[in-house]
Amino acid sequence: MSKAVMIDFTSTPHESVAMVKERLARNGLCIGRADFRSNTGSWLGAAQLTIIMHEGEPFEFGWRTSIKKAEKHIVTAGQFHIAPAGQPAFLEWQGTQSAITVAMTAFFLEQTVGEAFDGDIPELPPQGAIHDTVVEELIVTLRRGLRDHGRYNGLRLDHAGAMLALHLFEHHGRSNSATARPALSGGLGxxxxxxxxxxxxxxxxxxxxxxxxxxxxxxxxxxxxxxxxxxxxxxxxxxxxxxxxxxxxxxxxxxxxxxxxxxxxxxxxxxxxxxxxxxxxxxxxxxxxxxxxx
Structure with missing residues (x-):
């Protein structure tokens, strides 16, 4: 495997890979919109757990990992990819593609899902071209926050980000325990x-x-x-x-x-x-x- 480019979506990413159009960082959660340059094939990864949701016209997307065989998909708006921290994949696509990126730092994950799975936090492997309406709706909420500067916007971003992280680990993660589910909590009292x-x-x-x-x-x-x-x-x-x-x-x-x-x-x-x-x-x-x- 040739050397992978690891992209830090909480700062300015490699301009050879993506051009950031908007970005908002808050409490370890970083939301952005970027144009990804045409890529004929290279190993790319993320420094933090990052969700990348396509915004534009359908395009052909190819990907594989060191342990997963090559796949090709026609990706449409709303479909997303999961890039776990430090786990590069070989990716390829033609033309500039627009996407929303949601990067979650270790601090953010500790605060939002650290206690939610009774000590059995699922593994979240690299995944491509996923369709999940819950994830799409939560990311759309986060995208609105890029331009909403109202004083209560932060609360909405915190809530949507936490719900997104929990949903990803619960529904797209892999656990050693087939019955593992988030620990339920009661009311406030x-x-x-x-x-x-x-x-x-x-x-x-x-x-x-x-x-x-x-x-x-x-x-x-x-x-x-x-x-x-x-x-x-x-x-x-x-x-x-x-x-x-x-x-x-x-x-x-x-x-x-x-x-x-x-x-x-x-x-x-x-x-x-x-x-x-x-x-x-x-x-x-x-x-x-x-x-x-x-």
Whole structure:
């Protein structure tokens, strides 16, 4: 095997391989969009566990590893490849191909899935041209975060990243135990729930993240996300959205601030973003809500 090029997707990758168009790093999770240059055949690997999801037109993709025979696939938008840290594969494709990359550092994985499998964390081998609608939806959520600069965007990224990591290991990993599954956790309990809810209420206009909320509850990020949903019936960021909209309704009724001022105070990235979230939850726009009330 010739020398492999190991790509660090948390920094500037080899420009001979890929040109980064956008990138956002947060708490050991790095999301990016890149154009991968035509490759007639070379050994490529990733420095961190990296998921690469195709965005463009269908193309022919060939790959093999040192222990897996060569395969060829027609890859379509939404299909993805799994590149475990330090495990190169021989890859080939024609033409420049656009993709979303999601790199997960060891720190991120420790925080999100380190305690989730009762000490039997599955092996995640190299895999190519996979179709999984759950993974696709979670990566699309992460992609939105590249351009959403609202103050609560971080919480959504933390949650989607943790759910993506858990789903990958549970559904695409290989374990020595045929019955291995993530350890289930119960709810938060009344005192933890109250602490977290009070914290959210006090910081609705700020960029909360999953780590902060988990720390407030004294749990790991993975266990917190599951426990919160068990107790509240919603993911943390869904709950935060609803609380922000509830507060926005009160502010709209008072009529003291403009809609743009309310959007900014509650951490939305823009007037239009606030309107989209408000409409999704209430069924009407903020301006119509204010008009109907006043």
């Amino acid at each position: 009344s005192s933890r729930r109250r602490r977290v809810v009070d914290y959210i209420e006090a910081h609705l206009g700020e960029d909360m993240n999953l780590g902060e909320l988990a720390a407030e509850a004294g749990l790991t990020q993975h266990h917190f996300g599951k426990a919160f949903k068990t107790s509240v019936g919603q993911s943390p960021w869904q709950y935060v959205n609803e609380r922000r909209v509830s507060r926005a309704r009160d502010m709209l009724c008072r009529g003291e601030r403009s809609i743009t001022e309310i959007a900014h105070e509650l951490g939305f990235s823009s007037h239009s973003h606030f309107t989209d979230v408000f409409r999704k939850i209430t069924g009407i726009t903020p301006s119509h809500f204010r008009k109907d009330y006043l």
